Amino acid sequence: MIVDSSSPAPTKNSLLLSSEADLQRTQTPYVTGTSVIAIKYKDGILIAADMGGSYGSTLRYKNVERIKPVGKHSLIGASGEISDFQEILRYLDELMLNDSMWDDGNSLGPKEVHNYLTRVMYNRRNKFNPLWNSLILGGVKNGQKYLGTVNMIGVHYEDNHVATGFGNHLARPILREEWNENLTFEEGVKLLEKCMRVLLYRDRSAVNKLQIAKITDEGFTISQPYSLKTQWKFKAFENPTVGAEGSW
Amino acid sequence: MDLNSGDLNSPLSTGTTIIGVTYNGGVVLGADSRTSTGMYVANRASDKITQLTDNVYLCRSGSAADTQTISDYVRYFLHQHTIQLGQPTTVKVAANLVRLLAYNNKNMLQAGLIVGGWDKYEGGKIYGVPLGGTIIEQPFAIGGSGSSYLYGFFDQAWKEGMTQEEAEQLVVKAVSLAIARDGASGGVVRTVTINSEGVARKFYPGDSLPLWHEELEPHESLLDILSTSNPEPMVS
Numbered sequence: 001m002i003v004d005s006s007s008p009a010p011t012k013n014s015l016l017l018s019s020e021a022d023l024q025r026t027q028t029p030y031v032t033g034t035s036v037i038a039i040k041y042k043d044g045i046l047i048a049a050d051m052g053g054s055y056g057s058t059l060r061y062k063n064v065e066r067i068k069p070v071g072k073h074s075l076i077g078a079s080g081e082i083s084d085f086q087e088i089l090r091y092l093d094e095l096m097l098n099d100s101m102w103d104d105g106n107s108l109g110p111k112e113v114h115n116y117l118t119r120v121m122y123n124r125r126n127k128f129n130p131l132w133n134s135l136i137l138g139g140v141k142n143g144q145k146y147l148g149t150v151n152m153i154g155v156h157y158e159d160n161h162v163a164t165g166f167g168n169h170l171a172r173p174i175l176r177e178e179w180n181e182n183l184t185f186e187e188g189v190k191l192l193e194k195c196m197r198v199l200l201y202r203d204r205s206a207v208n209k210l211q212i213a214k215i216t217d218e219g220f221t222i223s224q225p226y227s228l229k230t231q232w233k234f235k236a237f238e239n240p241t242v243g244a245e246g247s248w
Numbered sequence: 249m250d251l252n253s254g255d256l257n258s259p260l261s262t263g264t265t266i267i268g269v270t271y272n273g274g275v276v277l278g279a280d281s282r283t284s285t286g287m288y289v290a291n292r293a294s295d296k297i298t299q300l301t302d303n304v305y306l307c308r309s310g311s312a313a314d315t316q317t318i319s320d321y322v323r324y325f326l327h328q329h330t331i332q333l334g335q336p337t338t339v340k341v342a343a344n345l346v347r348l349l350a351y352n353n354k355n356m357l358q359a360g361l362i363v364g365g366w367d368k369y370e371g372g373k374i375y376g377v378p379l380g381g382t383i384i385e386q387p388f389a390i391g392g393s394g395s396s397y398l399y400g401f402f403d404q405a406w407k408e409g410m411t412q413e414e415a416e417q418l419v420v421k422a423v424s425l426a427i428a429r430d431g432a433s434g435g436v437v438r439t440v441t442i443n444s445e446g447v448a449r450k451f452y453p454g455d456s457l458p459l460w461h462e463e464l465e466p467h468e469s470l471l472d473i474l475s476t477s478n479p480e481p482m483v484s
Contacts, residue, residue: 054431057263057393057430057431057432058397058429058430058431059428059429059430059431060429062461062462062463063462166287166288186471189469189470189471190469190471193469193470201289201292202288202289202292203287203288203289204282204284204287204288204289204431204432204434205287205431208463208464208466209462209463209464212470223470223473223474224473225464226464226467226470226473227463227464227465227466227467228466228467228468228469229455229466229467229468230454230455230466231455232293232435232436232453232454232455233453234293236293237281237293237436237451237453238451239295239449239451240293240294240295241295241298245298245299245319245323246298246316246319246320246323247295247316248283248291248294248295248296248312248316
């Protein structure tokens with residue numbers, strides 16, 4: 001068993017003798033988080049994610065924090081395999097530590113952190129041993145807002161609003177319609193909640209317990225976990241098959 | 249993203265939670281309301297408890313198409329049977345018709361069914377017809393992927409000879425517990441109670457169900473929480 005994730009290139013002999021050549025190949029995820037959504041707003045960035053850690057189709061863990069701070073200027077949100085996210089947090093911690101050891105008065109901003117993550121994700125992908133995540137990196141430095149995303153195959157881009165997983169299909173269309181660059185904090189929160197509610201209705205792996213995080217030039221805050229109200233009392237829901245027995 | 253290929257569609261369980269329970273006087277059938285295509289919830293308020301006759305209903309789990317077709321055929325046969333017989337069908341006959349279709353087409357169907365109803369000869373009866381077309385009469389039956397989470401619960405909570413209220417509460421509690429843990433179940437809880445007096449349908453919207461472990465009271469928005477609870481609900 002090898003502890004270090006970077007393995008030496010297998011020699012011809014070892015390939016024949018053992019399974020060492022195939023130590024780690026594209027895995028399957030076990031405990032996974034679902035969508036993360038994020039928007040730029042007037043004062044900075046807002047990120048929302050639920051606190052679910054699914055184990056296949058079981059909603060196993062309901063207190064998983066999927067949004068974490070990175071240094072003073074950034075927040076990272078992750079979907080996908082939670083253990084890989086925890087490893088990424090360790091890498092980022094080492095990155096920020098080495099950066100502060102320079103003691104040069106500079107500190108890594110969100111753009112740099114995003115670039116670092118992109119390199120990590122892409123290089124792992126090239127070795128057929130990906131970190132099974134889709135990440136959102138948002139932050140503010142010197143008044144400049146930054147919001148980017150990178151996933152397990154190394155696809156990365158920035159935008160005014162980003163999402164992972166199902167959020168791309170369900171939340172982005174709403175954000176395209178309703179986002180503007182002068183959203184207040186309240187408007188931003190309401191917009192994200194609107195998206196999260198849709199995800200709650202339509203994503204099987206969504207869990208009704210979420211956190212919304214904000215980051216501005218002043219710093220970051222991550223809300224306490226809370227739940228959203230949902231609407232079920234529509235007349236159409238009460239007896240949908242009257243007159244059409246056997247339908248759904 | 250390739251998530252967990254295989255475990256969602258393992259042959260023994262299929263998306264949904266369905267329950268049928270007998271009590272002294274009749275039966276209570278219950279189900280969730282989530283219909284999914286892959287990870288997308290295609291219908292969040294579906295009705296999985298289908299009428300076969302005035303006194304016999306069917307809980308459907310598995311392929312929506314397969315179970316709808318089976319119920320359509322059985323309803324058609326039972327309609328004729330009722331006319332020929334001159335009186336309401338028995339639950340046993342209805343269940344056996346379901347079984348015949350499920351068994352004789354077992355290679356093509358993916359249907360886990362619970363037949364429940366009341367007739368004057370046997371009173372309230374529940375028959376499980378799982379994948380493969382076995383028929384099994386039971387005092388209570390659970391089915392669908394959500395049922396995995398309920399075996400322990402029913403082992404502990406089931407009692408012979410409950411009242412109608414007790415049975416209904418048990419069913420709603422059980423479906424609600426399954427919804428909390430099964431991603432393939434969700435939405436509202438629907439119940440159908442069948443006894444000598446007739447049939448009563450009930451509807452329990454998602455926000456009226458009890459909260460379980462690690463579930464929180466719902467709010468309209470974070471903004472309401474921030475404005476009521478100061479100074480520090482946010483953690484930096």
